[in-house]
Structures are given as C-alpha cells and as structure tokens.
Amino acid sequence: VSNREPYVHSYSTQSQSDSSATSAPSGDDPEISVERSTGGLTTALDPVLQRLGGTWVAWGSGDADAAVADDGTVGVPPDEPAYDLERVFLEESTVEDYYYGYSNSTLWPLCHGDLGRIRSEPSHWPAYVRANERFADAVLESVGSGLGPGTEAPSQDPIVWIQDYHFALLGDRLRGRLPDSAVVAQFWHVPWPSPDDLRVSPNATALLEGLLATDLLGFHLEEYRRNFLESVDRLLPSASVDREAGTVRYVADDGQQPPSLTRVYAQPIGIDASGVRDEAMSPAVSPESVRADYNLAPSDDLLLGVERLDYAKGIRKRLRAFEHLLETRPEWRGAVTHLMVSTPSREGIPEYEIYSQQVRERVAAVNDRFGTDDWTPVRHVAEPVDWERLLALYRAADALVVSSRRDGLNLVAMEYVAANASESGAVVGSEFAGVNDLFEGSIEINPYDVCGTATEIDRALQLDPDDQHDRLRSMWHAVQRNDVGEWVRRLDRELAAHPSLAVTTCEP
Numbered sequence: 001v002s003n004r005e006p007y008v009h010s011y012s013t014q015s016q017s018d019s020s021a022t023s024a025p026s027g028d029d030p031e032i033s034v035e036r037s038t039g040g041l042t043t044a045l046d047p048v049l050q051r052l053g054g055t056w057v058a059w060g061s062g063d064a065d066a067a068v069a070d071d072g073t074v075g076v077p078p079d080e081p082a083y084d085l086e087r088v089f090l091e092e093s094t095v096e097d098y099y100y101g102y103s104n105s106t107l108w109p110l111c112h113g114d115l116g117r118i119r120s121e122p123s124h125w126p127a128y129v130r131a132n133e134r135f136a137d138a139v140l141e142s143v144g145s146g147l148g149p150g151t152e153a154p155s156q157d158p159i160v161w162i163q164d165y166h167f168a169l170l171g172d173r174l175r176g177r178l179p180d181s182a183v184v185a186q187f188w189h190v191p192w193p194s195p196d197d198l199r200v201s202p203n204a205t206a207l208l209e210g211l212l213a214t215d216l217l218g219f220h221l222e223e224y225r226r227n228f229l230e231s232v233d234r235l236l237p238s239a240s241v242d243r244e245a246g247t248v249r250y251v252a253d254d255g256q257q258p259p260s261l262t263r264v265y266a267q268p269i270g271i272d273a274s275g276v277r278d279e280a281m282s283p284a285v286s287p288e289s290v291r292a293d294y295n296l297a298p299s300d301d302l303l304l305g306v307e308r309l310d311y312a313k314g315i316r317k318r319l320r321a322f323e324h325l326l327e328t329r330p331e332w333r334g335a336v337t338h339l340m341v342s343t344p345s346r347e348g349i350p351e352y353e354i355y356s357q358q359v360r361e362r363v364a365a366v367n368d369r370f371g372t373d374d375w376t377p378v379r380h381v382a383e384p385v386d387w388e389r390l391l392a393l394y395r396a397a398d399a400l401v402v403s404s405r406r407d408g409l410n411l412v413a414m415e416y417v418a419a420n421a422s423e424s425g426a427v428v429g430s431e432f433a434g435v436n437d438l439f440e441g442s443i444e445i446n447p448y449d450v451c452g453t454a455t456e457i458d459r460a461l462q463l464d465p466d467d468q469h470d471r472l473r474s475m476w477h478a479v480q481r482n483d484v485g486e487w488v489r490r491l492d493r494e495l496a497a498h499p500s501l502a503v504t505t506c507e508p
C-alpha cells in the first residue's frame, strides 16, 4: 500500500514518449495511456511486486475509471501484467487536506525537524483519518477477508506492507478486520522526529498508537528507530519498550483493543545496484551529448544536484555556498558549472511556492553577479529529466552535491555512485542525509555551514584520481550491500524473527 501508484492510467489521444499506450477493449472507447511513475519508492517496489505478484493499493491519480477490470483492479505493467493495481479514488478536497495538508504540511516538516514550516488547518487531520479509513477498506477488499460484500476468502496468509507517512493510522484501521493469520508491516521512509519535536503535534499519541497496531515497523536508520522507541517510551506510558529485542508491547488505556506486539527494525532501502550500473554504461547513455546539450565545454567542471525542489534539500544554502566558492576562489570562475535538476514538487503548498521563488531568485543573483557572455555559473533545469538523461548527467558530473537539511535516506546519491561505479566522481554529502551513515567515501558537509560547504566542494572537484577511485569503491560497496533486494529480504527475516509470527513467504 502506498500513496503514489506505480502506473498512472489516463485517457489520451496521443501517447507520450515514456508511456505505453494500450487500446481500450471496445472500439468506441478512448485510448488509455499508461505512464510509469517516477520517484524512489515506486521505482524500488515495482520490480519486487513484479517478482512476487499480489496487489498494490494506491491513490488513483489518473482518470478515475480508466482501465478497470470487473473486480476494480487493473493488471500492471500493461504489456505483461504481473500484479494487480487497486486504486483508491479520493475527492479533490480529501486529497487537498490529507495529502497536501496533513501529510505534507504537518508530517513532512515535523519528521524533517522543520517545525516552523508546519501549517495546520482544522480540516487536515479529519481528512487524514478519512483517507486512512478508505485505504483500509480497499485493503480488506483486495485481501478478500470475507468481511465485506462480494469479497472472497483469502487463498493464503496475507501480508500487508504499508509504505510511508501517509498511512500512520492504517494498521489501526485494519486491526481485528483481517484474518488472524494476516501480518501487517509498515515502512516509514522519512526520519522519525525526536520525542521533543513529536510532542509539538496534538496527534502524537494517535500517530504512535496507529503505528503500534502493526506487527512490524521499519525505518531506514538506527537513529530513526531509536527516536521512535524513545517517543513511545516518553509519550505512551502504558507501552513497554524492550530496546534489546526491539519490540513494543502496548495495551491501550481504554482497554478496547487486545494488546499488540510490534517489532521495530532499521534497514535502509536501496536501489537495484547492478541494474543501475549496467544501464548507466549502456551505449544509449551518453555523457558527452548531455554535456553538449547544456553547452558545457569538455574542460568545464560539472557540479550536479538532483532533487525535488523541496526546502528539506537545502538548495538555497547550497547556492550561497557555491556563490561563496566563486567569491573566494576566483580560479573557478568560468571553470565550473553548477547544474541543478531541481524539479518543482508539491506545488500548491505555500511553503513550496515561496521556496521555489527564493531558489529562482538566488540562481538569478549568482548568475547576474558572476555570469559572462559564454559562462552561466548556475543552470537550473526545472523539468523532470528522463532516466537515461539522468544517468548520462550522473556520469558527466565531476561531483554530486547532496545538501539536504534532513533526508530520510537519499537515493540520488546511491544512483550517482552506481552510475559511476567503474569511472570517476565524488559525492559531497550532507551529514543530515541518511545515506551519509552508509557511506565512508563521501566528502561530508554540514549544509548549514556556507563557508565549510564551499571549501568541501572545492576539495571534491580537486580530488586526485586515486583518492576518487578509493572513495567511489567504498561507496559502491555500500550501495551493493544495501541494495533493494536486501531491503526486501530483511522484511522476510523480520517476519521469521517476530515472536508471534512464524511465516516466511516473502523471499523474492
């Protein structure tokens, strides 16, 4: 279960370059185009579901009734269906309040330690509750628990794997409604806040209780897991936390629910490491032509940033650091270009619009100050780039900069390392991005430290080839060790280790 769907079905008259168009069954029906979603989570999980089969329940973001089978699902991928997609269609006001509202205007800044950016409206929380309930109904229908009209008995012990911060209450809303043999696991892809930050939320207890209704709860890092256990300990007095075993036993004060036992673990998600490396080295991926597209001379150094345009990514401070580099080390003027593929995201949330505007102004200010007729210091690519072009950019870049003020993990850094596994490159990485805990070879920065960041960018661009090679090799090993297969196998091992579960059915 995830908020974002892996494939979006829409009515269209013409297909787009990165979508596959399939004809609707009747000749009079409009053509349906199916577009694969981009984004870390869907890219990571689609191949897993393709191997395992099952049903992916997600918010239907395309045309409501495009490509619906009799049971309400649709087989994906369209060319060779390997699993079912069950879409939950929400009214616009619910999307506004649950997705842009509670999920991204309260939980996102709360989990990223940016309390000043929390914007809460009275309609947000009720919509979040409602959306979680709607998803619970959809899960029950897909599982076929026999409890709803028209559902069938499940053919095997169902495993429900809930993804991310949009569904903190889903486990609770499924409780007691699934067969006893069912397992409910959840993975929280953003950081978990400290107990002091969490207390800011008037819904802190409900969030914790919701997550403790799951059997298994995963985080990327030990730090987030520790924060969660600490939050439970401080804010839910009737919970017993066993830190050594990583379990929480909880009995709600109202005595309405049976006691729950949740095992909490840490395992970072990863990428398909060797797949990305091989794709990046394919003949279709051309670093030379991508450099030419952006008018970069072969001798120019290229500093790359790739991200959604989000305040958590620390783009403004990074631009200030790049400006400081040009101020203090004039030898870089005309010799380095900072290319930012920073695509607007969550447009419609005022904080994002303001931030986007501030980033554009800062790009213009740096270019006005230092640009010349034949050199633009900062190139801002605001449109999303397709995967092949992204891989070419990774290979073309002399260094990648990840400047997140806070970041659950950061898959971009892993992709960059995989794309350059057999070549050269450097990662300037924020100490506040989860991936930095896995990498020993990155050049670490405190993204709040403008002067320090400028110094480290300077260093990264001048690493000697042996140093680059050693650092890349070390980071590449980390990417391989923590690839997406390992993330799924960990779920399997956790299912086997859970004190009250004895199933191992997930091994891909």
Ligand code: ADP
Pocket: 038, 039, 040, 043, 306, 307, 308, 341, 342, 343, 383, 384, 385, 386, 390, 409, 410, 411, 412, 413, 415
């Ligand atoms: P987040 O989940 O916060 O967006 P991640 O770095 O973990 O950040 O994952 C982002 C994913 O989206 C990566 O797989 C990356 O390739 C892709 N991506 C990020 N920014 C862009 C962009 N501007 N254009 C195309 N793909 C992008």
